[in-house]
Amino acid sequence: MPICPEVAGGLSVPRPAAEIQGAGGRAVLRGSARVVTSEGTDVTDAFLTGARAAVEASLRGGARVAVLKDGSPSCGSKEIYDGAFRGERKAGVGVTAALLAEKQVRVFNEHELEAAQRYVAELEDTQ
Numbered sequence: 001m002p003i004c005p006e007v008a009g010g011l012s013v014p015r016p017a018a019e020i021q022g023a024g025g026r027a028v029l030r031g032s033a034r035v036v037t038s039e040g041t042d043v044t045d046a047f048l049t050g051a052r053a054a055v056e057a058s059l060r061g062g063a064r065v066a067v068l069k070d071g072s073p074s075c076g077s078k079e080i081y082d083g084a085f086r087g088e089r090k091a092g093v094g095v096t097a098a099l100l101a102e103k104q105v106r107v108f109n110e111h112e113l114e115a116a117q118r119y120v121a122e123l124e125d126t127q
Helices: 025-030 044-060 095-102 113-125
Strands: 018-021 034-037 065-068 079-081 089-091 106-109
Touching: 018 025, 018 079, 025 044, 025 095, 034 044, 044 095, 065 095, 065 113, 095 106, 106 113
Parallel strands: 065 106
Antiparallel strands: 018 034, 079 089
16 A cells, blocks of 8 residues: 655655654654754654554555665665765664564565565465
């Protein structure tokens, strides 16, 4: 099912760039990091609301796999931007990716489609 957690959280399209300032999505879920736009606006609550909406919809639909856009402060599964708006990435996960993983939904990025397909096949073989 297609969903944009940032839009689900009430953010507009287009919207200013946003990055996680702190350790990453898991830290945002714990309240020890924030998501801030390039203009300095704290949008953490919108990211949390959107992550919860995406996870709720995914679980309601029975999802066990998610394919998300890497680098995004919501959807990054391997990398996120470093929080300084320099265009540099660091290892980490976005807010939605972190929450999906907590709920036992396996997260892949757009470069891992074959791996995601193999995982789905494994799930189907065990059912």
